[in-house]
Amino acid sequence: MTGPLDFVRPAYGRASLAELLPSALAVLGVPAAPDPLGLVARLDGVRRIAVLVVDGLGSYQIPLATPHAPTLADLAPAATQLTSVFPSTTPAGLASIGVGATPGAHGLLAFTVNVPGTARVLNHTQWWDDPDPAVWQPLPSRLAVARAAGVAVTMVSRPEYAGTGLTRAVWRGGDYRAARDADALVSGMLDGLAARGRALVVGYHPSVDAAGHRFGVDSPEWRAAVWELDGLLTRLVEGLPGDAALLVTADHGQLDVPDEGRYDIDADPRLSAGLRVVAGEPRVRYLHTLPGATADVIASWREVLGVDAWVAPREEVVEAGWFGPVPAAHLGRIGDVVVVSHGLSAVLATAHEPESVAKLVAYHGSYTAVEMLVPLVVIRAV
Secondary structure: OOOOOOEOOOOOOOOEHHHHHHHHHHHOOOOOOOOOOOHHHHOOOOOEEEEEEEOOOOHHHHHHHHHHOHHHHHHHHHOEEEEOOOOOOHHHHHHHHHHOOOHHHHOOOOOEEEOOOOOOEEEOOOOOOOOOHHHHOOOOOHHHHHHHOOOEEEEEEOHHHOOOHHHHHHOOOOEEEEOOOHHHHHHHHHHHHOOOOOEEEEEEEOHHHHHHHHHOOOOHHHHHHHHHHHHHHHHHHHHOOOOEEEEEEOOOOOEEOOHHHEEEHHHOHHHHOOEEEEEEEOOEEEEEEOOOOHHHHHHHHHHHHHHHEEEEEHHHHHHOOOOOOOOHHHHOOOOOEEEEEOOOOEEEOOOOOOHHHHHOOEEOOOOEHHHHEEEEEEEEOO
């Protein structure tokens, strides 16, 4: 059995987040849509599909959640398993779901990335028009593909995400319905399913992830967020039309990182030397180095972090297939050096990032099982 801190490779092409919407489109009869997850046989007769993405509720969080979530407890035994993508972080995961492609292909390669040719660090969650989302993420969304095939398509998410760069990059082609809270999310998803003919609705729920980040996994606040999620699930299941199915998954899991496992680039001269731009996030760092400094940076970081991280040149990580194939246009978004945290460690950058990042309790992004494995629950209307 895979332990929580064992390494898990993304199951690209077989059972990763990138295969979810293509398989859903195959159920809905969209021409040329592949079905690697085998949903067509399971959902024969289904003409409406709702997909609920629960941010942060990985497979290893399910046993912690079910004591506080009776509906989830009833559904969990039938769950199968997908892998997240690498890095196991929200922009990369959501993009792989929405576009049906690996991070290397869609180009949303971390929470923050360096814009090639500049010193700018782009935060994918605080992004609007620059870079142009249609250029930065050049592939068609699965929502647009479904709509072109005559499927009614709706995305339901928080009002503050409407029109953002991330939304336009990942979910373009669908009608956007703003949902301020869990009740509105349920209403929006069920309304989307009520469209005439075939329908695809995607809903995004961020509260579990937010509570884990701020207070820790299995904290009282996290349990309260799980309880809210369970009420949402109950109403969605009860409200499904007769020819509908609900797919529930997550973009990644989470794990708490203790103080003793935290390194700080900006508090240790051995880590800050030779760097031009720092990007990525605490569990996966992208280091863009000064000319000629890459080898020294790798040597220094390996000495300081030891077994707590894999420190490798970009080429090695790309060739190992962690991102899927990476076109030349996207290579510069990955650091010259990639640092992947192992165990219960993380690399902060207190002088480069908002103070709030270092105050988080739980993180994700790396390739451990607790971050990489996510559930897939398939529910048909009864």
